[in-house]
Amino acid sequence: MKSVFVLAALLLTTLVSQAQFLQFGVKAGANLSKVSGKSFKDEYGLGYFAGGFVEIKLAKNWYLNPEVQFAENTTRHSAEFKNIYQNLVNLDTLKRIRLHYLNLPVLVGYKLSNIFSFQGGAQFGLLIDKNKNLLQNGKTAFTDGDIALLAGINVHIKKLRVTARYGWGIKSINDIDSKDNWTTQTAQLGVGFVL
Numbered sequence: 721m722k723s724v725f726v727l728a729a730l731l732l733t734t735l736v737s738q739a740q741f742l743q744f745g746v747k748a749g750a751n752l753s754k755v756s757g758k759s760f761k762d763e764y765g766l767g768y769f770a771g772g773f774v775e776i777k778l779a780k781n782w783y784l785n786p787e788v789q790f791a792e793n794t795t796r797h798s799a800e801f802k803n804i805y806q807n808l809v810n811l812d813t814l815k816r817i818r819l820h821y822l823n824l825p826v827l828v829g830y831k832l833s834n835i836f837s838f839q840g841g842a843q844f845g846l847l848i849d850k851n852k853n854l855l856q857n858g859k860t861a862f863t864d865g866d867i868a869l870l871a872g873i874n875v876h877i878k879k880l881r882v883t884a885r886y887g888w889g890i891k892s893i894n895d896i897d898s899k900d901n902w903t904t905q906t907a908q909l910g911v912g913f914v915l
Contacts, residue, residue, distance in 0.1 A: 741777035747881065749910025753793035755893070757902040759801040765794030765816070769823070769908060781831045785839060785874075789823040793904065804899055819862060820849035825870055835876055843868045843887055863895045866904055881912035
């Protein structure tokens with residue numbers, strides 16, 4: 721996973737050095753997330769995200785939008801979790817699960833007008849705070865990283881940015897075994913400001 725971060729940093733450095741126009745900003749907002757799989761409830765939990773972004777103009781209507789985010793994903797287990805992992809589960813810790821990620825979304829945007837743009841791309845997430853006590857034997861339940869596909873819209877009003885996007889995890893984050901495939905889904909609504 722660390723090699724993905726290094727490769728992304730090298731690619732970003734190359735693109736920035738050849739960019740025609742560059743803007744930096746900060747953003748924050750709501751992060752609705754869920755983990756799909758039999759072990760978790762089919763509902764979204766409310767978390768947050770905060771970080772910085774760069775807008776790099778590539779052509780007339782095209783721009784690159786890499787970001788760095790600290791995000792909290794929340795979820796709750798289903799009754800199936802106890803059935804699937806009955807000998808491993810620490811039942812006292814299963815009320816609400818909070819996962820903290822350092823995310824690196826890299827999106828390509830297309831401006832439909834001076835105000836609206838569509839975005840699509842990928843997000844690489846590094847889990848920085850695990851529920852270490854989720855399992856009785858002390859083993860962690862979640863993998864160290866996540867990879868997701870993103871799509872969304874951006875509203876540009878002078879220096880203000882309003883973003884809405886959805887992410888689909890494409891990698892299982894189950895680090896226990898392969899009995900249940902756990903993938904993430906997130907919906908973000910955020911506000912940013914170009915510095």
